[in-house]
Amino acid sequence: MFISVEGIEGCGKSTLVNGLGQHLHERNIDYVITKEPGSTSIGKILRSILLDKKQQISPLTELLLMFSDRLDHLDKVIKPSLEEGKIVITDRYIDSTYAYQGAGRGISKSIIDNLVSQTEIMLPDRTILLDLSPEVGLKRASTRNELDRFESENIDFHERLRKSFLDAAGDNPDRFITVDAEQEPDKILQLVINKLF
Ligand code: TYD
Numbered sequence: 225m226f227i228s229v230e231g232i233e234g235c236g237k238s239t240l241v242n243g244l245g246q247h248l249h250e251r252n253i254d255y256v257i258t259k260e261p262g263s264t265s266i267g268k269i270l271r272s273i274l275l276d277k278k279q280q281i282s283p284l285t286e287l288l289l290m291f292s293d294r295l296d297h298l299d300k301v302i303k304p305s306l307e308e309g310k311i312v313i314t315d316r317y318i319d320s321t322y323a324y325q326g327a328g329r330g331i332s333k334s335i336i337d338n339l340v341s342q343t344e345i346m347l348p349d350r351t352i353l354l355d356l357s358p359e360v361g362l363k364r365a366s367t368r369n370e371l372d373r374f375e376s377e378n379i380d381f382h383e384r385l386r387k388s389f390l391d392a393a394g395d396n397p398d399r400f401i402t403v404d405a406e407q408e409p410d411k412i413l414q415l416v417i418n419k420l421f
Contacts, residue, residue: 234364
């Protein structure tokens, strides 16, 4: 089973992903926790470029760098792990591209759709969307560490991301599980476990 976890900055993805890992570990179920961008050696280099506030990156360059990361991630981590029968949980995947590079940076959905179909990337079986208002999310994110190139964008940018994620969930009701991310972490974890397994 291939699961992605999505949402705006500060929505609690890492906490949920760790909780899911713990749950699977306790049940002796083989799993892999991974993330985008930056889960392979090529991906780590791409991630450092993508998150660096000093870099000027055009929207299309950013899109293609994200896709390069994803293709390498699929080849080296996601597909081999699924073939070994493991559950794969990725912290961000394709819906982040529609949100950040699409709704955020203004690249048309059809360009991203074309890339998805031309590269034949696989879609997750299930996607968990942790939905949260950007005011709350950015406040949480800013207490963690210095804001990166995406976190430093203005509130409108983050509002567009939220809407894009919610639209994707509305368009794909069989794939998405949408959760109110203002709830207690334990409650969120339990809710998601009940829906997933
Ligand atoms: P990260 O520090 O992992 O952020 P977070 O904890 O919010 O997931 O940085 C990943 C950043 O990359 C995040 O701001 C979202 C962005 N991103 C895109 O813009 N497009 C994408 O396709 C993906 C996968 C991530």
